[in-house]
Amino acid sequence: MAAAKLRTTVLQGLGGALPSRAVTNDDLAKTLDTTDEWITSRTGISTRHKVEPGTSTSDLAVAAGRRALENAGLDSVDMVIVATSTPDYRCPATAPDVAARLGLGTIPAFDLAAVCSGFVYGLAQADALIKSHAAEHVLLIGADTFTTLVNPTDRANAVIFGDGAGAVVLGAARDGGAGRFGPFTLGSDGTGVDLIRVEAGGSRQPVIDTADPTAWFTMQGRAVFAAAVAAMADSCRTALNTAGWEADDVDHLVAHQANRRIMTMVAASIGVPSERAVIHLDRVGNTSAASIPLALAAHAGQIRPGERVLLTAFGGGATWGAGTLTWPALEAPVIDLI
Ligand code: UT7
Numbered sequence: 001m002a003a004a005k006l007r008t009t010v011l012q013g014l015g016g017a018l019p020s021r022a023v024t025n026d027d028l029a030k031t032l033d034t035t036d037e038w039i040t041s042r043t044g045i046s047t048r049h050k051v052e053p054g055t056s057t058s059d060l061a062v063a064a065g066r067r068a069l070e071n072a073g074l075d076s077v078d079m080v081i082v083a084t085s086t087p088d089y090r091c092p093a094t095a096p097d098v099a100a101r102l103g104l105g106t107i108p109a110f111d112l113a114a115v116c117s118g119f120v121y122g123l124a125q126a127d128a129l130i131k132s133h134a135a136e137h138v139l140l141i142g143a144d145t146f147t148t149l150v151n152p153t154d155r156a157n158a159v160i161f162g163d164g165a166g167a168v169v170l171g172a173a174r175d176g177g178a179g180r181f182g183p184f185t186l187g188s189d190g191t192g193v194d195l196i197r198v199e200a201g202g203s204r205q206p207v208i209d210t211a212d213p214t215a216w217f218t219m220q221g222r223a224v225f226a227a228a229v230a231a232m233a234d235s236c237r238t239a240l241n242t243a244g245w246e247a248d249d250v251d252h253l254v255a256h257q258a259n260r261r262i263m264t265m266v267a268a269s270i271g272v273p274s275e276r277a278v279i280h281l282d283r284v285g286n287t288s289a290a291s292i293p294l295a296l297a298a299h300a301g302q303i304r305p306g307e308r309v310l311l312t313a314f315g316g317g318a319t320w321g322a323g324t325l326t327w328p329a330l331e332a333p334v335i336d337l338i
Helices: 025-029 036-043 057-072 095-101 115-131 221-243 260-270 288-302
Strands: 007-018 022-024 047-049 079-083 109-112 137-145 163-174 185-188 196-198 217-219 252-255 308-315 319-326 335-337
Touching (some): 007 057, 007 115, 007 288, 022 025, 036 260, 057 095, 057 137, 057 288, 079 115, 095 137, 109 115, 115 137, 115 308, 115 319, 137 288, 185 221, 221 260, 221 308, 288 308, 288 335
Antiparallel strands (some): 137 163, 185 319, 308 319
């Protein structure tokens, strides 16, 4: 008797959304003590997109989610997860509102907060829900509006972050094939809570006073740089081992788009040629939980079905993770400008 085939999770749809307002390095240099040369050479970023007042994380999430559903050819799913650290409200979660606005009915919908690792955490969560038969299809959206958290006068951080959303539809398959995700590896180290943080606005310090520096996003850039390279490289090695892939099998390395130098160093550290590192941050900056799905959507046309993709992220918490994906045959995904 043939062995029963294992249930796997496959990528069935992809979409994205960006605010229509693009902000170039030269635009920022008009009000901040910075230059296009510094930003480009230290980060690799040329442009980012910024929400106008009145546009929120959920608006981007709905647009990206709609595009991913269209791309998958579906008008219903069993669950919605929104990975975000910039929800519309401190309470309630953003996902139920997104699900309702997408016309998905009364399905379970929840937020997941792992900052820039949120999308990889979300993939691992959706994969487990699908494998446990809790869902046949999950819409996972990474959406963030970090320009609402960063003090616009803080040159160290204002040049890095952009707003956006990226979404995937994940479905159940038997043994998969193209589109199949491999096992995920996740980690965290809460002793690094102060590496990336907004102190005010939570239960520890509920009052937000924008004249107080604790109201704004802070990051220990150099320490985060070193921790990000080490944790992403380590989790990539673990993900490769569990998938049974060699570094040279990786056709595309899609790392969280925080800094071009970080991505190049991760590639070198794990032995993947640097030209296989997908670079999208030049156009959108660091979009936190949206960065991996947006990079996938933007580069989908350059990835052939059956090619091997390695995903990895590092973010506040500190949190990190990695996983593998064998690229599916997809219609060309759309990234909306809203
Ligand atoms: O998304 C979550 C994960 N995040 C990351 O992975 C980010 C990791 N960190 C980084 O990417 C980099 O550390 C940054 C891009 C944030 C900063 O680059 P850096 O090369 O580490 O610069 P630095 O913070 O060490 O600063 C070097 C110098 C400083 O001046 P002094 O003290 O040497 O005189 C800064 O004041 O660069 C100065 N500087 C700037 N100069 C011009 C900092 N920001 C700017 C700026 N323009 N925008």
